[in-house]
Amino acid sequence: MGAGHHHQLYLPGDSVVHRLPPQCKLLAVFAFAIVVVATPRERFWAFAAYAVLLGAVALVARVPGTYVLRRMAIEVPFVLFAFLIPVIGLGERTTILGMSLSVPGLWAAWNILAKATLGVIASILLAATTEPRVILIGAQRLRLPALLVQIAMFMLRYMDVIVDEMRRMRVARESRGFEARDLRQVPVIARSAGALFIRSYERGERVHLAMLSRGYSGQMPILHDISASVRQWGIALALPAVALAVWGLSW
Amino acid sequence: MGTFVVNSLDVRQLAYAYPDGTQALFGVDLSIARGERVALLGPNGAGKTTLVMHLNGILTAGHGSVTVAGTPVRKDTLKEIRQRVGLVFQDPDDQLFMPTVKDDVAFGPANAGVRGEELDRVVKDALERVGMLEAADRPPHHLSFGQRRRVAVATVLAMAPEILVLDEPSSNLDPAARRELAEILRSLDVTVLMVTHDLPYALELCERSLILSGGVIAADGPTRELLSDAELLAEHRLELPYGFAIPAV
Amino acid sequence: MHVPDGFFNAATSVSAGAVAAAGVAVCLRGARRELDDRTAPMAGLVAAFIFAVQMLNFPVAAGTSGHLLGGALAAILVGPYTGVLCMAVVLLVQGVFFADGGLTALGINITIMGIVTVLVGWGVFRLVTRLAGGKVALAAFLGSLVSVPAAALVFTVLFWIGGTAPIEVGAVAAAMGGVHVLIGVGEAVITAVTVSAVLAVRPDLVYGARGLAKPLVLRGAEGTSTTVDEQPEPAAAPGKLRPFLLGGLGLALVLAGIVSFFASSSPDGLEAVAENKGFIDQASDHLFGSWALADYGEVGGIPVGVAGIIGVGAVLLVAGAVAYAARGRAKVKA
Numbered sequence: 001m002g003a004g005h006h007h008q009l010y011l012p013g014d015s016v017v018h019r020l021p022p023q024c025k026l027l028a029v030f031a032f033a034i035v036v037v038a039t040p041r042e043r044f045w046a047f048a049a050y051a052v053l054l055g056a057v058a059l060v061a062r063v064p065g066t067y068v069l070r071r072m073a074i075e076v077p078f079v080l081f082a083f084l085i086p087v088i089g090l091g092e093r094t095t096i097l098g099m100s101l102s103v104p105g106l107w108a109a110w111n112i113l114a115k116a117t118l119g120v121i122a123s124i125l126l127a128a129t130t131e132p133r134v135i136l137i138g139a140q141r142l143r144l145p146a147l148l149v150q151i152a153m154f155m156l157r158y159m160d161v162i163v164d165e166m167r168r169m170r171v172a173r174e175s176r177g178f179e180a181r182d183l184r185q186v187p188v189i190a191r192s193a194g195a196l197f198i199r200s201y202e203r204g205e206r207v208h209l210a211m212l213s214r215g216y217s218g219q220m221p222i223l224h225d226i227s228a229s230v231r232q233w234g235i236a237l238a239l240p241a242v243a244l245a246v247w248g249l250s251w
Numbered sequence: 252m253g254t255f256v257v258n259s260l261d262v263r264q265l266a267y268a269y270p271d272g273t274q275a276l277f278g279v280d281l282s283i284a285r286g287e288r289v290a291l292l293g294p295n296g297a298g299k300t301t302l303v304m305h306l307n308g309i310l311t312a313g314h315g316s317v318t319v320a321g322t323p324v325r326k327d328t329l330k331e332i333r334q335r336v337g338l339v340f341q342d343p344d345d346q347l348f349m350p351t352v353k354d355d356v357a358f359g360p361a362n363a364g365v366r367g368e369e370l371d372r373v374v375k376d377a378l379e380r381v382g383m384l385e386a387a388d389r390p391p392h393h394l395s396f397g398q399r400r401r402v403a404v405a406t407v408l409a410m411a412p413e414i415l416v417l418d419e420p421s422s423n424l425d426p427a428a429r430r431e432l433a434e435i436l437r438s439l440d441v442t443v444l445m446v447t448h449d450l451p452y453a454l455e456l457c458e459r460s461l462i463l464s465g466g467v468i469a470a471d472g473p474t475r476e477l478l479s480d481a482e483l484l485a486e487h488r489l490e491l492p493y494g495f496a497i498p499a500v
Numbered sequence: 501m502h503v504p505d506g507f508f509n510a511a512t513s514v515s516a517g518a519v520a521a522a523g524v525a526v527c528l529r530g531a532r533r534e535l536d537d538r539t540a541p542m543a544g545l546v547a548a549f550i551f552a553v554q555m556l557n558f559p560v561a562a563g564t565s566g567h568l569l570g571g572a573l574a575a576i577l578v579g580p581y582t583g584v585l586c587m588a589v590v591l592l593v594q595g596v597f598f599a600d601g602g603l604t605a606l607g608i609n610i611t612i613m614g615i616v617t618v619l620v621g622w623g624v625f626r627l628v629t630r631l632a633g634g635k636v637a638l639a640a641f642l643g644s645l646v647s648v649p650a651a652a653l654v655f656t657v658l659f660w661i662g663g664t665a666p667i668e669v670g671a672v673a674a675a676m677g678g679v680h681v682l683i684g685v686g687e688a689v690i691t692a693v694t695v696s697a698v699l700a701v702r703p704d705l706v707y708g709a710r711g712l713a714k715p716l717v718l719r720g721a722e723g724t725s726t727t728v729d730e731q732p733e734p735a736a737a738p739g740k741l742r743p744f745l746l747g748g749l750g751l752a753l754v755l756a757g758i759v760s761f762f763a764s765s766s767p768d769g770l771e772a773v774a775e776n777k778g779f780i781d782q783a784s785d786h787l788f789g790s791w792a793l794a795d796y797g798e799v800g801g802i803p804v805g806v807a808g809i810i811g812v813g814a815v816l817l818v819a820g821a822v823a824y825a826a827r828g829r830a831k832v833k834a
Binding site: 126217 | 513
């Protein structure tokens with residue numbers, strides 16, 4: 001029950017950010033991420049400025065900081081990896097807290113942490129202010145191949161259904177006393193993965209039949225087309241433009 | 252259409268075998284007049300779903316013919332046929348594949364070339380008829396099962412079909428949702444073919460019933476009469492629920 | 501394994517993006533051939549399945565656990581083109597909607613986790629099914645076993661070329677490879693059992709086993725049975741290994757060429773710092789530091805980009821020779 005609620009990505013709202021056409025936001029976030037990645041890491045204050053920019057967007061969009069923080073957990077595995085780099089890195093070494101660390105490695109770790117964090121926050125803000133299906137409409141506007149957009153649409157639609165089926169199978173396994181402890185239990189899990197695949201595939205076939213029954217002939221009808229005004233493009237691209245200016249000024 | 256009465260559905264001597272050689276239909280004959288509500292009853296494996304798949308040309312007849320409002324089901328008439336035969340699948344999740352309820356209802360008419368305000372009107376009208384207008388902008392998977400089935404009916408109604416074909420419409424519904432759906436179906440002025448083994452539901456909604464068994468129509472008559480014939484039911488693995496008595500008229 | 505922003509310099513990210521886009525474009529056409537107008541719903545559902553399966557964690561060694569990448573599994577179940585497409589969409593959705601994997605790293609993620617795992621997994625799978633004569637589970641096991649460390653190695657090499665941290669490529673490759681062989685074992689067990697489970701119930705759904713169906717048997721009334729020789733549907737798709745491999749090789753060359761060209765033509769922040777601080781000489785003692793090709797630059801008078809292509813070419817020559825020899829032997833046996 002309640003499929004789709006366990007990972008609420010979209011926070012409904014009516015801010016300027018929410019109202020911007022999706023293609024503008026997508027392009028803005030991509031451009032912003034590229035500027036961030038291209039910024040040399042020793043320009044500390046440029047990164048601080050980027051963070052302030054994102055903070056301003058979050059404020060305008062009324063996305064609570066706690067929400068952003070909670071969703072940033074996705075970053076954790078690579079944060080751990082980043083902490084490893086100074087240990088295994090090459091080059092000049094320095095001693096911090098009794099540990100011998102590579103100086104270039106420390107730089108690299110800072111670089112990854114800063115850029116990854118800014119990228120993650122930008123993506124979170126995009127997803128928080130734009131409904132998933134609307135993002136896909138924007139992607140199609142940006143000339144992402146229609147077939148790719150449709151596949152993503154079907155994936156988003158059925159993701160929860162399939163994950164739910166998987167969860168039910170796990171409950172069924174565990175209610176019969178199964179517990180995954182080590183590699184020996186893998187075959188049991190894999191067999192349910194096989195069953196899950198068959199269910200998914202057969203559902204795909206049924207969905208295709210349902211589409212045929214309503215006149216599908218290989219082309220999805222375009223039901224929405226969101227056009228953006230010059231002003232909206234201007235507002236959206238202000239984010240990467242300011243970031244670019246910061247980048248330029250930090251020389 | 253002319254002034255003479257054309258049946259909504261005519262099936263003549265329909266036989267079909269799956270590619271693997273299993274034969275499912277052995278010469279089905281049935282006619283449904285315009286405006287009728289008919290139940291198609293039968294045990295599991297009787298060929299009900301196979302028959303339904305023929306009605307809008309998903310499967311093509313090995314022998315015999317299917318005619319919808321005078322138009323034979325053929326490769327060159329498929330587009331028209333699929334417009335006229337509204338199939339409501341058993342699992343609404345198979346049918347509701349678009350991101351929102353509104354988009355899903357719009358899918359069929361949009362494929363038929365309806366656009367713009369006309370499309371909006373058709374969608375609104377169909378959702379109103381099943382009482383789901385307020386859910387128009389919601390994603391289908393946020394609705395209850397009963398609501399999803401009603402939206403599935405709306406997706407088909409939006410195509411203004413000649414005949415509505417429902418596969419097990421009452422399955423998985425709680426009593427209230429079941430009653431609501433019955434009210435909706437009764438309020439529609441379209442021909443209905445309801446495939447089910449929920450006999451009380453058939454009795455409640457359909458004057459006439461067909462029993463499909465062993466790949467042929469084994470009985471055809473008023474629902475009340477068929478369901479009163481205990482011997483007939485037993486012969487075709489059909490059973491009324493425990494304690495159910497056919498109410499007096 | 502989802503690479504975030506900032507791991508690779510901008511040039512490498514963009515080049516990998518171009519490679520991923522080209523690969524996905526090829527696969528869009530290929531998948532249309534495999535599935536025609538069923539492509540969107542089928543690939544969408546399989547992508548949702550891969551997304552769900554990636555949530556399956558399995559214990560690797562003491563205290564650590566890995567999760568399925570699913571590239572080899574997707575390739576074997578639905579075919580390489582559709583497999584790449586499904587992986588690409590999963591990564592796209594994870595990046596854009598879940599912030600899992602950076603937007604600028606999307607190309608890298610699709611290249612490594614989509615294209616490389618599918619190419620390697622499918623290639624090994626096909627090779628083994630040909631050599632070992634239809635042992636699908638074994639082939640699935642080996643294909644996915646190899647695909648994971650292969651992806652890890654490609655990651656390491658890419659990171660060495662265009663990463664933002666100085667690493668000793670040999671050591672890191674060994675470490676990454678080692679860990680991922682372990683993860684690969686888990687992946688291999690799951691893939692093999694999953695494929696066998698599907699094979700047992702719906703053999704028609706396993707793309708990689710299409711050419712291996714038994715001939716139909718007709719039973720006569722008196723217990724006689726005859727075998728039908730011709731297949732009703734010729735197993736078209738799995739035969740098309742060669743164009744697929746050729747496409748893969750082409751991609752590898754383009755990747756190596758573009759990436760090494762851009763990577764070394766725009767030194768990133770680290771190299772700038774390193775030059776300023778004067779420890780660039782320290783950083784150059786790579787494993788093959790004195791070799792002409794070692795720095796993917798103009799060390800030995802060989803222009804950038806060409807070095808990468810030569811490297812990939814050499815590896816391919818060796819691999820091709822091995823594969824050719826193996827194939828030849830299989831033919832003699834048959």
